[in-house]
Amino acid sequence: MNAAKPVLLAALLGLAGLMAGCTPAEPPSPGGSTTAVSPGGTASPSSPARESPSQGTGSATTTSEPAETSAPATTKGPETEEPRAQGGHDDPARIDVVVNKQRPLQPRDYFPADLATPALTAGPGGDGTQLRAAAAEAAERMFAAAAADGAPMTVLSGFRSYETQVSTYQHWVDVNGKAGADRVSARPGFSEHQTGLSLDIGDSSGSCRLEACFADTPAGAWAARNAHRFGFVVRYQPGQESVTGYSPEPWHLRYIGTRDAGAMFGSGTKALETYYGLPPAPDYR
Numbered sequence: 708m709n710a711a712k713p714v715l716l717a718a719l720l721g722l723a724g725l726m727a728g729c730t731p732a733e734p735p736s737p738g739g740s741t742t743a744v745s746p747g748g749t750a751s752p753s754s755p756a757r758e759s760p761s762q763g764t765g766s767a768t769t770t771s772e773p774a775e776t777s778a779p780a781t782t783k784g785p786e787t788e789e790p791r792a793q794g795g796h797d798d799p800a801r802i803d804v805v806v807n808k809q810r811p812l813q814p815r816d817y818f819p820a821d822l823a824t825p826a827l828t829a830g831p832g833g834d835g836t837q838l839r840a841a842a843a844e845a846a847e848r849m850f851a852a853a854a855a856d857g858a859p860m861t862v863l864s865g866f867r868s869y870e871t872q873v874s875t876y877q878h879w880v881d882v883n884g885k886a887g888a889d890r891v892s893a894r895p896g897f898s899e900h901q902t903g904l905s906l907d908i909g910d911s912s913g914s915c916r917l918e919a920c921f922a923d924t925p926a927g928a929w930a931a932r933n934a935h936r937f938g939f940v941v942r943y944q945p946g947q948e949s950v951t952g953y954s955p956e957p958w959h960l961r962y963i964g965t966r967d968a969g970a971m972f973g974s975g976t977k978a979l980e981t982y983y984g985l986p987p988a989p990d991y992r
């Protein structure tokens with residue numbers, strides 16, 4: 708785990724400054740067992756984009772909702788009867804895990820058991836991107852739908868291991884010092900990418916890659932309106948820095964399953980912490 712990754716670090720040099728939660732990807736982890744997701748098994752929904760959030764459940768695309776989507780079965784959102792402030796959302800094997808600057812992965816070197824390599828059009832750094840199986844399958848369907856709607860996406864990054872984050876973060880410490888590193892890179896064990904449930908997307912034009920203006924590209928705009936139909940939410944939204952701990956990242960999507968993603972989108976809730984009734988995480992402890 709201490710092996711230097713000079714290629715990765717060299718690549719990082721060109722991407723400074725804009726990726727608080729999203730320091731760039733590296734090639735697929737050599738340690739991960741890979742289970743290919745069959746691209747043929749996806750029933751790419753080509754229904755038109757729907758802007759109305761009134762239904763909220765994303766049920767139109769739930770035919771393959773994985774059994775593992777075992778988030779609270781009868782409750783959604785904050786103010787539920789289930790006690791979850793302390794005990795919930797900390798199991799990294801569950802798709803409702805919440806990782807932020809106050810909630811490291813437990814264990815910190817967690818490694819997902821079911822990584823897959825979805826068949827997605829890759830942007831720079833995105834070749835071989837891995838996600839957990841349910842997120843991988845959902846991403847394939849989402850990409851197909853976006854392309855059908857004229858907003859083709861690329862994938863830039865998905866799962867990143869603890870070891871990758873160690874070397875990435877240390878690189879930024881070496882360059883910018885610890886305070887500077889914290890502005891552009893998650894500390895090891897605190898990156899949502901380590902869950903295997905997060906992916907960074909780009910627009911096929913390549914414009915505004917990992918920049919705030921990605922929100923205005925066709926893919927960025929499509930994702931903001933439609934990602935919930937496939938179980939993804941835009942994790943770091945504008946005006947939520949004091950809750951999420953990160954500046955807006957319209958390219959960073961997080962898989963939480965169609966039920967919760969639909970409910971969160973439908974209610975207009977902008978932060979996963981708020982949706983699940985968890986404390987804000989503006990910074991590390």
Ligand SMILES: [Zn+2]
Nearest residue numbers: 728729907959
């Ligand atoms: Zn990201």
